Amino acid sequence: MKIHFRLNGSDIAIETDPCRRVVDILREDLGLTGTKESCGSGECGACTILVDGESRLSCLMVAGQISGRKITTIEGLVSQGEMHPVQKAFVDHGAVQCGFCTPGMVLAAVDLLRRNPHPGRQEIRRGLSGNICRCTGYQKIVDAVEAASRDTGDKE
Amino acid sequence: MKKEFILPKTLEELWEARAVHPRGALLAGGTDLLVRIRAGRADSQALISLDRIPDLRGISTGDGEIFIGPATTHQQLLDDYSVQKHLPLLRQSVEVLGSPQVRHMGTLGGNICTASPAGDTLPALYVLGARLDLRSPQGCRTVPIKEFIEGPGKTVLRKDEILSGIRVPMPDPGFRAGYHKVGQRKAMAIAVVSMACQVWINDHGTVGRIRLGWGSVGPTVKTLPEVEKFLEGRPLSLEVLREAGQMVSKGVTPIDDVRAGAAYRRLVAGRILLRLLDLLRKEVF
Amino acid sequence: MENQIPVIGRSQPRFDAKAKVSGTERYAADYYPPGMLWGAVKYSDHAHARLKKVDTSGAKEVPGVVAVLTCEDVAGANRVGIPPRPDQPVLADEKVRHRGDPVALVLAESKEALAAALDLISIDYEVLPAVFDSQEALMPGAPLVHSENENNILHKGKILKGSAKEALKECAAVVEATFRLPRQEHAYLETEAGVAWVEEDGTLVMIVSTQTPHRDRMEVAHALGLPPGRVRIMAPYLGGGFGGKDGISVQCFLGLGALHSGGRPVKIWNSREDSFLSSTKRHPATVTIKLGCGADGALQALCCRLFLDTGAYASLGGPVLTLALEHAGGVYRIPHVDIEGYCVYTNNPVSGAFRGFGATQALAALEQAVDMLAVKAGLDPLVFRLKNALRRGEESACGPLRTYSTGIASCLKTIMDHPLWLEVRSWEKDAPPFKRRGVGVAAVLQGVGYGPVVPDYANAKIELLEDGRIRVYSGVTDMGQGNASTYLQIAGDILSQRFGDMEAVQPDTARTLPSGSSSASRTTFTYGNALIKAAGLLRERILQRASLMLMGAAYTELALLPGRVRHIPSGRDLPLGLIASMLDSSEKVCVYSYVAPVARDIAGIDENFRNMGYPHLIFSYGAHLARIEIDEITGEVTVKSYLACTDAGRVLNPQAYEQQVHGGIVQSLGYTLFEDFQVQKGEILTTGLATYILPTAVDVPDLLSIAVQEEEENGPYGMKGLGEVCANATFPAVANAAARAAGRRIFEGPLTAERILEVLAEEHKGE
Numbered sequence A: 001m002k003i004h005f006r007l008n009g010s011d012i013a014i015e016t017d018p019c020r021r022v023v024d025i026l027r028e029d030l031g032l033t034g035t036k037e038s039c040g041s042g043e044c045g046a047c048t049i050l051v052d053g054e055s056r057l058s059c060l061m062v063a064g065q066i067s068g069r070k071i072t073t074i075e076g077l078v079s080q081g082e083m084h085p086v087q088k089a090f091v092d093h094g095a096v097q098c099g100f101c102t103p104g105m106v107l108a109a110v111d112l113l114r115r116n117p118h119p120g121r122q123e124i125r126r127g128l129s130g131n132i133c134r135c136t137g138y139q140k141i142v143d144a145v146e147a148a149s150r151d152t153g154d155k156e
Numbered sequence B: 001m002k003k004e005f006i007l008p009k010t011l012e013e014l015w016e017a018r019a020v021h022p023r024g025a026l027l028a029g030g031t032d033l034l035v036r037i038r039a040g041r042a043d044s045q046a047l048i049s050l051d052r053i054p055d056l057r058g059i060s061t062g063d064g065e066i067f068i069g070p071a072t073t074h075q076q077l078l079d080d081y082s083v084q085k086h087l088p089l090l091r092q093s094v095e096v097l098g099s100p101q102v103r104h105m106g107t108l109g110g111n112i113c114t115a116s117p118a119g120d121t122l123p124a125l126y127v128l129g130a131r132l133d134l135r136s137p138q139g140c141r142t143v144p145i146k147e148f149i150e151g152p153g154k155t156v157l158r159k160d161e162i163l164s165g166i167r168v169p170m171p172d173p174g175f176r177a178g179y180h181k182v183g184q185r186k187a188m189a190i191a192v193v194s195m196a197c198q199v200w201i202n203d204h205g206t207v208g209r210i211r212l213g214w215g216s217v218g219p220t221v222k223t224l225p226e227v228e229k230f231l232e233g234r235p236l237s238l239e240v241l242r243e244a245g246q247m248v249s250k251g252v253t254p255i256d257d258v259r260a261g262a263a264y265r266r267l268v269a270g271r272i273l274l275r276l277l278d279l280l281r282k283e284v285f
Numbered sequence C: 001m002e003n004q005i006p007v008i009g010r011s012q013p014r015f016d017a018k019a020k021v022s023g024t025e026r027y028a029a030d031y032y033p034p035g036m037l038w039g040a041v042k043y044s045d046h047a048h049a050r051l052k053k054v055d056t057s058g059a060k061e062v063p064g065v066v067a068v069l070t071c072e073d074v075a076g077a078n079r080v081g082i083p084p085r086p087d088q089p090v091l092a093d094e095k096v097r098h099r100g101d102p103v104a105l106v107l108a109e110s111k112e113a114l115a116a117a118l119d120l121i122s123i124d125y126e127v128l129p130a131v132f133d134s135q136e137a138l139m140p141g142a143p144l145v146h147s148e149n150e151n152n153i154l155h156k157g158k159i160l161k162g163s164a165k166e167a168l169k170e171c172a173a174v175v176e177a178t179f180r181l182p183r184q185e186h187a188y189l190e191t192e193a194g195v196a197w198v199e200e201d202g203t204l205v206m207i208v209s210t211q212t213p214h215r216d217r218m219e220v221a222h223a224l225g226l227p228p229g230r231v232r233i234m235a236p237y238l239g240g241g242f243g244g245k246d247g248i249s250v251q252c253f254l255g256l257g258a259l260h261s262g263g264r265p266v267k268i269w270n271s272r273e274d275s276f277l278s279s280t281k282r283h284p285a286t287v288t289i290k291l292g293c294g295a296d297g298a299l300q301a302l303c304c305r306l307f308l309d310t311g312a313y314a315s316l317g318g319p320v321l322t323l324a325l326e327h328a329g330g331v332y333r334i335p336h337v338d339i340e341g342y343c344v345y346t347n348n349p350v351s352g353a354f355r356g357f358g359a360t361q362a363l364a365a366l367e368q369a370v371d372m373l374a375v376k377a378g379l380d381p382l383v384f385r386l387k388n389a390l391r392r393g394e395e396s397a398c399g400p401l402r403t404y405s406t407g408i409a410s411c412l413k414t415i416m417d418h419p420l421w422l423e424v425r426s427w428e429k430d431a432p433p434f435k436r437r438g439v440g441v442a443a444v445l446q447g448v449g450y451g452p453v454v455p456d457y458a459n460a461k462i463e464l465l466e467d468g469r470i471r472v473y474s475g476v477t478d479m480g481q482g483n484a485s486t487y488l489q490i491a492g493d494i495l496s497q498r499f500g501d502m503e504a505v506q507p508d509t510a511r512t513l514p515s516g517s518s519s520a521s522r523t524t525f526t527y528g529n530a531l532i533k534a535a536g537l538l539r540e541r542i543l544q545r546a547s548l549m550l551m552g553a554a555y556t557e558l559a560l561l562p563g564r565v566r567h568i569p570s571g572r573d574l575p576l577g578l579i580a581s582m583l584d585s586s587e588k589v590c591v592y593s594y595v596a597p598v599a600r601d602i603a604g605i606d607e608n609f610r611n612m613g614y615p616h617l618i619f620s621y622g623a624h625l626a627r628i629e630i631d632e633i634t635g636e637v638t639v640k641s642y643l644a645c646t647d648a649g650r651v652l653n654p655q656a657y658e659q660q661v662h663g664g665i666v667q668s669l670g671y672t673l674f675e676d677f678q679v680q681k682g683e684i685l686t687t688g689l690a691t692y693i694l695p696t697a698v699d700v701p702d703l704l705s706i707a708v709q710e711e712e713e714n715g716p717y718g719m720k721g722l723g724e725v726c727a728n729a730t731f732p733a734v735a736n737a738a739a740r741a742a743g744r745r746i747f748e749g750p751l752t753a754e755r756i757l758e759v760l761a762e763e764h765k766g767e
């Protein structure tokens, strides 16, 4: 089946089994390996992508469901070589260790800041509670999101 | 063994798809179904998505009730003004359901049809006296949620029916509401015990009316009318709640599983009533 | 960041962060070579059984299946593991010994075909009696996990000093207790993954998520019957390790698959469920402690019995037990000790290396006993610890003299003076309704490096490239701890180059030099020491050649700057690329081999015990404080504040230092509060992340970390290992806080709400 959708700002059409998982399409068919898989069952958030701006789990979505939707993966956050402010904040504030949770975590944070441009630390923690990180203890991730909200929130 | 995928845009297309794929599964948010398929606990020849049928989405108010389309996501419930204003109990239960991503994907209809003993919206919907529209090409019937859910994963939904609407009566004003969930951790947790409560307090500080429902302490949501009766007319004091708590512990029928033992669930189901002391300080709707 | 010259001691972002945060870094799991096949393993259906017949015919008929391999297809020894007990089959031959034992390997065109084929492998078993408890496994007549052994003991050890039993009788206060510590799963986010192929010249190449590429090379070669020179292993950045990738996971499957794939590359990426089933765990432990002190509060005697359930295979069980025993006396002077431990085979999942390496379990028990003793002796738990804490030059409870930096007293004093401790009484009293508050402390340590026998070396290699950039060949896997970035920081500091002027090559047996494993708190200590020398050598060569090019300029007239050498008097710059062109290829690469110092022999140590890593010479220390709140209604624990004081020597990069401390604490908060890898009769109950509960961001508080910077003279820039010591104090600190809040102690971990409520309910019964 042919599926049309918008991926990181470009319209694309792919011929695929519509019941194929979105995470597999991104990683295996489109080479976008920035989207990670760690549990395959919704429990870790590593596979988070944005669907029409909203964070969703690409391990629990099939191709047919994204037909006509706007998909943003971690690769799509970088525009013209410039990292998204949340990405920059993750680098600057030491929010990245092994980095395997990072793409999902960053996208969850982007969605969080869209809904709530100035979250408190506890709100940040709640907003990221669908993303497991085994390395950082979360604190520097919270620091990074807090900083990103300071840097970007005012412009909105 | 390739599965078909159908994305109907109207109810008519949906009926058609179901006729062609009698063994197809309805896919709402997929946060339950796709997990079960992956684990080999569900199978289907086709996935029929409810995502693009406008009739199955959205929230409207009228006739003293709030009508919720089954494919409305948890996040849409949280963002909806009438839910915030009239159904704070439902709102609270959705606030602690899963994770942000799961709330963006999962739907109220999916939570109901999954009929998990731990389903977070279920105690609230029992307490609120929700009624469900079950629709087939032949017509529609409406059943109270209590009668809809028969056991873990078991509902009265017939093969040709779908859940097409959730009708929640608008509660009389002047109530307080609380959903109290105990999980193994503070977020993204399946309820080990949960309790939904809606209470109207009289001017003289005693309970006028109270409705309670417990999750994860039996095959379906547990309601205990004798406990509600006991509390009505009494103040929500420590002594009263302790006594009621003991009745609750006796009344529930939990089991042991990998998350917690039955004894713990039994104990906490009763003790959690003490949280109602806090409720007195909470907002009145 | 690329434009900064790294400075030792100053916070700076890691250079690996940018690619990771952009999604462009490629982990082992991210390789999908063209024409590849998928591989996956059929695991045992029983915890202990004789294999009668493995019928793969049905599986082979599935369309898309290319091969179904069994032990018959393994040409080598079919065993992995480290001496003296390389006892783990690549594919089960005679027996299966736990549910995660691999029986067959399937290669297929698609994941669907793979799944279908796995279902069709039919195995005929003769089920054998099994044993699931470490102490039962020691009883006479217990089923033997390895029939060729006399009993189920993998390793036992003893540390005896003075006469503990007699001394305990003389003590003014004695406590005795048995503690049970749960089995912990590493749960790194990147499950075991890799790709492998065979080159035209017959070399087996793999890119795999491993902490031990050079050791793997030997193991894979031996198990599969290849000359080691014909095996090449690359370890890119890992999506977490924590000890769980210390050794073979999918390497031999990848190799075996690539040898039978008809020349196509093979990819394996474990599902979370397969990862849980087959990977190693932290050893579940039972620790019995008798601890006594004199009337003056001085610790006098410790008796400790420790049982570790090592599961079906040796893995690193021997060294784990050894370290557990070495750390069982904690940070104290204790004149009389009698410590004995057993590491025992069972038909449970294999236990192996896990951050802390046995010390975590031993200290979780000891530090609770210390608190109990303080209460019994009527002493403040911090004062009590400080009174008994080791100073440099003193003899520790379990080992030789502490000859090097020993900062535990400073850690304890820092806590003592901190508001979180000073204001604790009033904070405890202010508990809101239905809450109970408690504070707890614990003091811990961790040996750095391998110990006296296994040579603890690193071979640093650094190169000046043609274009004037600097390349560091990292010999040690970066599993997330950031050592690769630290290596560049060191090289940049010595060579005055910016991050953007340098690059790091991740471990590759064909390009980087053997430098030991990414473990044992040694990754910066050992390689860093080697790299300082190698970079110094390169600096010298660069300046030397620049001097020649400037017709003999004195070194004092030369400044090494980013991308160039400046002749100060003339202001003339020589680009490093130009200097590189003037260096012979043998000069552009500088190599230095460093071997970490080891403790002098102490008399009377069992040879076996020495081989397994006893004793260590250099230790890092830490003291932690936890303030917790218990919900009386549900038993839930909330950690309200947390303070960690660490002596890991000098801090090279405060940001990276904090990363380790935070991560170690939170991983151990999981261990303390929820993580319990439940196994019942060999069957895993917590099969995935829905039932194995990891901490989320809301389950942990903001943490305070204070570095007590005592210089370690052996360490690069005065540092010592940090990655493990920060994970050891959390369990006992929180358990001590919980005991205070609840009024009773829970002797079995994790401290779930259910267990807490149980002890609270006991209290009501007593009323």
Ligand SMILES: Cc1cc2nc3c(=O)[nH]c(=O)nc-3n(C[C@H](O)[C@H](O)[C@H](O)COP(=O)(O)OP(=O)(O)OC[C@H]3O[C@@H](n4cnc5c(N)ncnc54)[C@H](O)[C@@H]3O)c2cc1C
Pocket (backbone or CB within 6 Å): A041, A042, A043, B025, B026, B027, B028, B029, B030, B031, B032, B033, B034, B035, B050, B070, B071, B096, B097, B098, B099, B102, B105, B106, B107, B108, B109, B110, B111, B112, B113, B114, B118, B119, B120, B121, B157, B161, B162, B163, B164, B188, B189, B190, B191
């Ligand atoms: C990580 C994770 C955490 C979770 N945490 C929680 C939690 O805390 N609390 C909780 O209650 N649940 C939780 N869940 C379960 C699940 O997310 C919810 O039950 C959710 O509401 C299901 O909705 P859905 O739309 O995704 O259902 P789907 O998976 O799409 O459907 C579920 C079932 O209902 C059927 N169905 C759906 N809609 C209809 C309809 N209109 N008519 C007839 N049949 C229908 C489907 O055929 C399927 O059998 C969690 C799930 C995950 C993956």
Ligand code: FES
Pocket (backbone or CB within 6 Å): A036, A037, A038, A039, A040, A041, A042, A043, A044, A045, A046, A047, A048, A057, A058, A059, A060
């Ligand atoms: S991989 Fe999708 S949530 Fe874990």
Ligand code: FES
Pocket (backbone or CB within 6 Å): A095, A096, A097, A098, A099, A100, A101, A102, A132, A133, A134, A135, A136, C189, C239, C240, C480
């Ligand atoms: S950085 Fe490793 S899991 Fe988050």
